[in-house]
Amino acid sequence: MQLSLALDDRPLLPRIRDRLLARLGPRRDGRRRDPVSQLVRSMLGSKTRDEVARRIFRELRRRYPSWDGLGEASPRAILRIIWPVNLAEPKAEQLPQALRMIVACTGRLGLDHLADLDEEAAMQWLRRLPGVGSKIAAAVLNFSTLRRRALVVDTHLLRLGGRLGLLPLDADYDAGYEQLMRQLPDAWDADDLAELHRLMKLLGQTICTAHAPACGACPLRDLCPRCGV
Ligand code: SF4
Known part of the structure; x- marks a missing residue:
């Protein structure tokens, strides 16, 4: 396991998603509004x-x-x-x-x-x-039922993106959207993006919080420049 992590040279977002899936489990919500x-x-x-x-x-x-x-x-x-x-x-x-x-x-x-x-x-x-x-x-x-390929970048994704080096620390919603969209693998579809949003938001609400990030409990700590583990 450690060897495979050390040799993992994929871009950061797929590695982040895998870690969050392993820790938090799948977040595929079937309900869609008009x-x-x-x-x-x-x-x-x-x-x-x-x-x-x-x-x-x-x-x-x-x-x-x-x-x-x-x-x-x-x-x-x-x-x-x-x-x-x-x-x-x-x-x-x-x-x-x-x-x-x-x-x-x-x-x-x-x-x-x-x-x-x-x-x-x-x-x-x-x-x-x-x-x-x-x-x-x-x-x-x-x-929604449109089910289009657009990543919802909220305050949690902006904060995580900044701390993980995916975004500038001062990125706003527009810049965060543009820059994270460019980093997504082409193969990820609308459901993958919705799941990534939910996983990152959940980490932001529970571990990588605005004022007291619990880096010691974070599944991303060895990927995170802020943590330096
Ligand atoms: S290691 Fe710390 S700063 Fe980095 S993503 Fe995890 S909780 Fe946030």
């Missing part, structure tokens, strides 16, 4: 804890069984529901604006047309929506 629902969920979830965003998304869905209704709702009415998420006020403005912009551009509230664009063009299309940057655009493409 793209508009994923957009709403991802916009709510930005800078917000997962359990809060999940709860508020369910409540929003209950109040607006059709997203058309959310697009027509006033920011004030939306704020009364989504206030527990971070940045609730701008999100209450941006959510209906984004939904109305989709209708204005495509004639209906749907994002299925993105399936006909290549990934870069689809990312650019989504980034034009209010409140949507690289992280949310990639989540819509990768996590």
